[in-house]
Amino acid sequence: MKVFKILLVLSVFAGFTGCEDATDIVQKGELNDQALFRNVENMQLYLNETYDRFSVESDIVVSSVLTDEVALGSGLTVNDTHRFFVVSTNGYARSIWANHYSLINYCNRLIRGAALFTPPAGDLPAYNSILAQARALRAFAHFQLMVYFSPDLSNNNALGVVLADRVPAIEDDLPRVSNGTLYTFIENDIAFAEANLIEVLPITVSHKFVNFNFLNAFKARMYLYRKDYVKALQFANLVISNSGVTLAQSTFTLPANYPATTDVIPPTGTGTGSTTINVQPSNTPAQAVQRALFQIDQWNSTAAPAYRRMWVDADKGESLMSIDRPNNRSNFSSQYNTNGSYWTGGPLFDMGRNLFNLYTQPMGGGAQDFRRWCFVDRSATISTDPNSATRTDEVIVIDKYPGKAGSHTSNDIKLFRLSEMYFIRAECLVRNGDLAGAAAAIQLVRQARNYIVGAVVPTPTYASAQAAFADILLERRKELAFEGHRYIDLKRLGADAGVTSTDRFSQDSNNSSATSPANIDITDYRFTLPIPQDERNVNNIPQNNGY
Template sequence: MFLNSCQDSVELEQPGIITDDVLFTSATNLNSYLVGSVYASMEPSYEMYLTAVLTDEVKPGRGSGGQEFQLHRLFLDNTDPYTRSIWYQNYRVINRVNRLLEGAANFTPPATDVALYNRVIAQARAIRAYSYLQLETYFSPDMANPSALGVIISTSVAESTDRTPRSTNQQVYDVINADLDYARSILTYSSDRYYVDRGFVNAVSARFNLYRGNTVLARQYAQDVITNCGYGLALATPITTASSGAIGSPTWNAAFYATASSFNPYRNMWTDNARGESIFSLNRLVNGVGVAVGTYYNTNASNYSGVNMWNWGRNLFNLFYKDGDIRRYSYVDPSSVVDNNYMTSPDPRNSDVLVVDKYPGKTSTTTRNDLKIFRLSEMYFILAESAVPADLTLAASYVQSVRAARNYLGTATTPVYTSAQVAYADILKERRIELALEGHRYIDLKRLAIKAGVTMDRNQTDDIVTVSNLANGSHKYTLPIPLAEITANPNAQQNPGY
């Protein structure tokens, strides 16, 4: 009776409804869908946060209520909500790209719209390639093995009845490469960091090829970005101005940490007042879509009183909190309490408060910042890692480029690598510092820790219980396929160990 009485309303065509055959009729509409539905769905902050909590980047803050403690203590299973979010968020983007591509195939644009039509499709396919790379990064047990399990390939609009099994890495890589090759044939380098251009395409290609072990292509695409992007690494200088006073003084702090505009180029990049070295960023307006990434670490504001959910992990903090390193100031709020006796403190969460200030917010909001998806510093590290097997001196020179850009005293020491293991260890350390809280550490430890002869590196004060590190080679360096996916799709094979 209920179904019969509701049937008429179910079958009604509601006034104002926009269906695919109405929406996908012009290049302008395609572009609107790309911006409002595809770009707006991209949300890699889940990967960034899971990486920070699961590795050695953060420790519980004094304002924490226990959120994600189980993840920090390495309890990871197929019901983890952030794992589920990473899986479904990326497939949501892929599905929306597929919808756009199917819609675009249903009409032929006039000659005046062909260029826009092609750019929209190129951007969409590049974003799909990036989403597949994100999925492969977290859910493939071994990206260097083409025959290992990859993720589920979806190149058409998904149906609720789909029961597609996982493909091999190589099959997924073929989709990624086809998308990137198409996008590269259409797009050029641009001055807008918020839209996909050739810089984004080549940065995806560089990271993708590094992860799968093709260092020749990784080096080629990373160098292409550095050579052709039109900007350089964000610098650590100037560190003072005539009116700013001594470093660390109240006057200097007010000028350096100003959200409206700092005098320091590196800090300005993190407050979103300048592009800096950002190849591609997801725009997070004061009011709009997307997670406020700063709230993962500080509920209200990135200072001592901002209800600190997570603070910097002590060993990571020790690496950059030194004279000459601009990250000492740009990453840490001056209201922090730095306890030099933290190892003997009975309560390091209150005595050693290392406030995360890498995401300080924008003017008018203390928690929202653009998400820097690709930066030039990563491209230099890709060049360094790719050079290790053949030329240790060249590898060191690329690392030195980043070190020098981050040093405001002009005394950065050029590394000397005596073996591949020493080089990998130093590159891993430099990536740990420079790319902290940007979603790299988890995959970096998986890829490089054994080659570098190191492990995850938590300090014993990084929790209120006995601290443990995830062992090299652990199956937990690959995320489980979410339970909801396995339940709905029994053909989706689970990863080993879960």
């Protein structure tokens, strides 16, 4: 926090920040806080800049790389984090720390600046709503830091992160505080946001800003991680019932007169790779649908499944909150594929083979899993003998972030989706002994991922709580892949589900040895990230165990 604060003071952020922390000299024409924060309109402009600092990209990628979601791609020679070599100078850890404290700093500057003037009575609701959004973002950033840097989110006495409730001075040394202290602070920020937030934006864009769905989903996730299952269930149910959002469906009707043996598909839309897909000639209805799914223009056609349209940002879908990423602003998918999510796009990471195998398994009742075709690009090469395949023989191209119309690599980041709320409901119901209720929640998500019209995914039957937790963890692995959940899910839920380690395929790690294992145990110290060394060089705070 302190090292990043120093960088902030020495930089000029879009002309917004003053230099009172660096020097007492007020220069002619300086845009300091007193000059900037004079009305609600300027506050809104600063809030817009604050949203631009909102980032979870590094969180998502480290969750993939440090678990079992990815294998090294053909465009990458080595990645130390992927081989579980994690030290205090780890780049992902530093990026997560810096990104979230950057957002917190912007929120705190806005909150401090707003106190410099009293708005007219007519502007007071907008004034308070801007502060509500800033405090909600500040709360979430603190929580996200806790997810990666606190050893035990369910223990109020465990060490958390630095609590940044103000704009600190250069000489301040802020300590790490307990989780309990952080949770109290977060809950107070959320309460203020709930009491003062005004939603005025149209539904097409409202999910890209702090809204009541975000606040309730945030609380559902936070209380789940805290193991307060009563509150987690309460807020998950509130979102499911009152959000106005439904599960995005994947069913697809085969176009009339579609040729049953079509093997080559004309390239359409944006970001397409190879013009062939890696399945046998269409001798079943499911295989015919597989081809037809990629013949449509998925970026613009309303015929595309709603679930796919959500991932190309052609539709809001089941998103409760997304971080806006317009074309040419942030190319997140280039974290997985250098130039685009297709075979020739320079894949840095492939989908892990064991994860891919999960999508190919029958869902029962004649249902087929659309995630096989939604998350893997059609240009992927799938080996018939993965045990002997090289990295160039098998390239399972990750296509969950395929870009949007006009871009190969820009996608909004889905921060909260309705699917997650059903998983939270299911987990909490198991804690309550309601195995049948949990199974019903899981079935609803699986049914939404089936693309065969008329097929019904059977409801699972759980013989024990452990079996239910294992199935919930399995479905979270499939549905929430590449969204930043796997890392914390293994840490907090793995033991209850009977899962003891990460689950990489043998060929997914080219550096397996005693010092660089293919998998690590879920109790391993690396399931808590190190406090970045840059921070500890200037701020005397304790390091996490193992580093």
